[in-house]
Amino acid sequence: MSRKPMVRPGGRSARVQQAVHTAVRELQAEVGRPELTVPMIAARAGVTPSTIYRRWGDLQELLSDVAVERLRPEAPPEDHGRLLDDLRSWAEQFLEEMAAPTGRAYLRDALLGDPDGDNAGRCSDYAAEQIGTVLARAVERGEDVPDVDTVIDRVVAPVMYRILFRPDGLTGAYAHRLAEEALEGFSAGR
Amino acid sequence: MSRKPMVRPGGRSARVQQAVHTAVRELQAEVGRPELTVPMIAARAGVTPSTIYRRWGDLQELLSDVAVERLRPEAPPEDHGRLLDDLRSWAEQFLEEMAAPTGRAYLRDALLGDPDGDNAGRCSDYAAEQIGTVLARAVERGEDVPDVDTVIDRVVAPVMYRILFRPDGLTGAYAHRLAEEALEGFSAGR
């Protein structure tokens, strides 16, 4: 029942979706997010506005789609050979990416135009996947590890909460501390 | 530099603000959030649309204002005579309030139309204040207590994260567990 159809690559829908997404990214860079309008995007994408309205409903849902795409991690987390180091480093990068002005903007957009919580769920899945990778590696090495959910509660949630609700004074050190505390009581704990 | 002036009660601005906020709440109940429009609110409040646009900028900022008001806690947390019980009970109520459809909607609105993060900060302050009260009482009793920030990281943040990103399967038991874990290592811990 989503407005985002599962289009096969190569079809016309796919080309339109591609063109529109590209147009959004280009225009975001050129004129800035607050000046963006649906007709402007449509013109750039070589599409009529009504197409966008019909497919995405409104600007916010479209931006939400684009934002989620950009929040998808591009590479698996770095491997430092030890859970504590992996998690610390991942948390730090995660925080830096999300707390940067551009990251925060994407995050807001992703949450914003998301009536059914679908895109938000996707963001959460990305993080869970990354953490799953880190933990799986540690298990492979024979380390004793916590649940993915525990790490989400102890690391991801605090970072997100602070980014969204109290955006001041976020440092890499904070991310490190969270990672360490999340591992207390496990073999990887300090 | 906010668009929300600190109007003294009794002035005309105050009356307009009051009328508009009331109109928003009434119409939210009557027609539902997605059907809300600025002209509709203006008509109900007995005000011209341009007044709303000039004062709030757009619908989202107005809704954000209204939402923050409704998220303000109405009473101090219950006193059960023991930190663990106080925190458990508070966390449960907090979760229930925020996870309910209406609470989630307010939360989203509050975050949503909030360019400067001002309203989000206010929400966080509300929670911090409530927790501060709970902890202060415990100190009064001679209990050993964690920081407000620790409780926020361990209880508030996970609840909020799940509400925003993974809205399924939230139960009071989860809130209890978070409260208990937040107090581990303190005199109130189980």
Next chain:
DNA sequence: GGCCTGACGCAAGTAATTTGCTTTAGGGTG
């Protein structure tokens, strides 16, 4: 009590959104 400022009302102009109808691309079937 009389100015002065900031906020509101009004109305005209501009831009965005919705909608009904037509056209077309491209997948499915024989």
Next chain:
DNA sequence: CACCCTAAAGCAAATTACTTGCGTCAGGCC
């Protein structure tokens, strides 16, 4: 491979929302 059938796109008119300039008024401050 050609033909239909449907989902999605184009087009254009109608509606609705938003912006803006200017006149007016309330109410705070001498």
